[in-house]
Amino acid sequence: MITAERKPFEEILELLEGKEKVLVAGCETCVAVCLTGGEKEAEILAAELSIKAKEDGRTLDVDHISAIRQCEWEYLDAIAEKVEQYPVVISMACGIGIQSMAERFPEKLVLPAVNTNMLGMPQEHAVWIERCGACGDCVLGVTGGICPIVRCSKSLLNGPCGGSHDGLCEVTGPNKEEIPCAWQLIHDKLIAQGRQDLLMKVTPPKDWSKSNSGGPRTMVKEEAKPV
Amino acid sequence: MADETTTAAAPEAVESPESANEEPQKPIDPDFEPEIIVFGCHYCAYAAADLAGSMRLQYPTNIRMIKLPCTGKLEIIHLLKALEAGADGVYAAGCLEGECHYLKGNLWARKRVEYTKKLLEEMGMEPERVEMFNMSSADGPLFAQRANEFTERIKRLGPSPVKQAKKAPAAKEGTPA
Ligand code: SF4
Ligand code: SF4
Numbered sequence: 001m002i003t004a005e006r007k008p009f010e011e012i013l014e015l016l017e018g019k020e021k022v023l024v025a026g027c028e029t030c031v032a033v034c035l036t037g038g039e040k041e042a043e044i045l046a047a048e049l050s051i052k053a054k055e056d057g058r059t060l061d062v063d064h065i066s067a068i069r070q071c072e073w074e075y076l077d078a079i080a081e082k083v084e085q086y087p088v089v090i091s092m093a094c095g096i097g098i099q100s101m102a103e104r105f106p107e108k109l110v111l112p113a114v115n116t117n118m119l120g121m122p123q124e125h126a127v128w129i130e131r132c133g134a135c136g137d138c139v140l141g142v143t144g145g146i147c148p149i150v151r152c153s154k155s156l157l158n159g160p161c162g163g164s165h166d167g168l169c170e171v172t173g174p175n176k177e178e179i180p181c182a183w184q185l186i187h188d189k190l191i192a193q194g195r196q197d198l199l200m201k202v203t204p205p206k207d208w209s210k211s212n213s214g215g216p217r218t219m220v221k222e223e224a225k226p227v
Numbered sequence: 228m229a230d231e232t233t234t235a236a237a238p239e240a241v242e243s244p245e246s247a248n249e250e251p252q253k254p255i256d257p258d259f260e261p262e263i264i265v266f267g268c269h270y271c272a273y274a275a276a277d278l279a280g281s282m283r284l285q286y287p288t289n290i291r292m293i294k295l296p297c298t299g300k301l302e303i304i305h306l307l308k309a310l311e312a313g314a315d316g317v318y319a320a321g322c323l324e325g326e327c328h329y330l331k332g333n334l335w336a337r338k339r340v341e342y343t344k345k346l347l348e349e350m351g352m353e354p355e356r357v358e359m360f361n362m363s364s365a366d367g368p369l370f371a372q373r374a375n376e377f378t379e380r381i382k383r384l385g386p387s388p389v390k391q392a393k394k395a396p397a398a399k400e401g402t403p404a
Contacts, residue, residue, distance in 0.1 A: 009349035040304065044346075047307040052350045054311070055388040 001121070002030040002094040003128045004037060004114040009048065015111045016090065020059055022049065023086035024113065025079070025101060026066035027093035034128055037092025037114050039066035045092065045113060061086075070097030076104040083108065118150075136210030136217065142198050144189030151182035157203040159183030253385055261315035261381040265292045265374075266301050266336075270328040271364045272320030278367030286374035289381075297321070298359075299332020306343045306357050313390045316381040318358040320373065326363065333361060353384050 016022055024046040032038025046064040053060035065082045067075045070093035076083075083089060083101075088109045091098040095116040102110035120128035133150040139157070140147060149155050153171035160183030163170025169179040190196050208214065267273045273294050279286060295301060298321035309317045319340055321333030337359045344354035358377060362369045385391075 009346070040302070043304050044307060047304060047311050048346055048350055051307065051311050051352070051389055054392050055351060057392040 001033055002116060003034045003118050003120040004031050004094050004116040006036055006114050012113055019088045021061045021086050022088045022090055023083060024064040025070065025089050025091045026064065027070035027097045028066050029069045031093055042066055042092050071100045073104060076100060137207060143186045144193060146182055146186045146189060148182050148186065153179065156183065157206060255382050256385065259382060259386060261289050261378060263290045263378060263381060264309040264314045264317045265290050265320055266295055266298060266305065267292050267320040268298045268322060269294055269296050271322035271362055274364035275362050275366045275370035279370045282367045284368060284371040286371040287378040289378045290374050297329045297332035298336035299329055301336045301339060303339050303343050310387060310389060313387060315387045315390065316356045316377060318360055318377055320360045320362060323361045323363050352388055355380060355384060
């Protein structure tokens, strides 16, 4: 799923400086599941903004709403009546939802309340780990189901590098947490599967034009287009 | 339960560390009567409040109690809505840790209270305006003590900034219901 984290309150306040009528718009899909931007979180942000405005003695008309999926026209239509009443919408959806909102309601000022950060999986309750970088040319078939693009700190295709020690990567996370070496994991998995010959094959440079390095991508399914 | 209450009649003076915070002391306004919302669980806090009543213990009339089946039902938004509506302080009162009727509801409540404190800090409001207390159903005296302590704490902090702004002539009512 797509995961996102809420922006610091201070940044949200800066984005909303001088605004007197604001709608907080959540999304009930990925951002709700990662406990960042569902209806519950939208209501919390709306309450925080209201309290802050009252504290500052400012006038603020703030309410919240949530779309089933903010990234689809139909679901934006479903909340249009409410959105129409507000000149400013601060969206808690992922970047896709925020842009859809801005495109569907061009006359509104649509602002982001979250930072969309990754395609992750809930490893345990309230912990998400990056699992895919949407590279457009999946190699999981030869890497034992472990993604070297996002799980190897250097996105190596023929790892491991010299920084792999005792199963750990030489790179640590932003909070100095240890990261398992993806190539150690791949190595162990392929051996366990009896597919170690794959480790001896040299993978040629990847065609990154299929990733977002090739510019914005479009996917069309001709067979599914309405007749 | 009856004999437990006699032992509970002399609770240790365990003022929570937050309330002992060394803030520059503001002069206390003798006319300020805080409005305090208490979210109490059915099995412990509410029963303790009942007991405090039957023991004829005095506690401030500033507190208004809302009964929850368990403090695990308490959501962050409930704490915020109380403050938004002008409460000067809000606390949750649940069972003793490890003795929640629903096992972990009070532990969840504590986490939510702690998180709300962070939100209050971000909003420039004193985090001490929200708190989590634990007590057993036999803790009538402790219930009264907590109510007294918390009311004192809020009196020291003064009226909620939301309320103060409301009273200020410049402030207008802006939030839709
Ligand atoms: S190889 Fe590419 S598509 Fe496959 S999981 Fe990794 S980033 Fe995603
Ligand atoms: S140590 Fe492993 S995970 Fe880290 S960069 Fe090298 S190969 Fe990638």
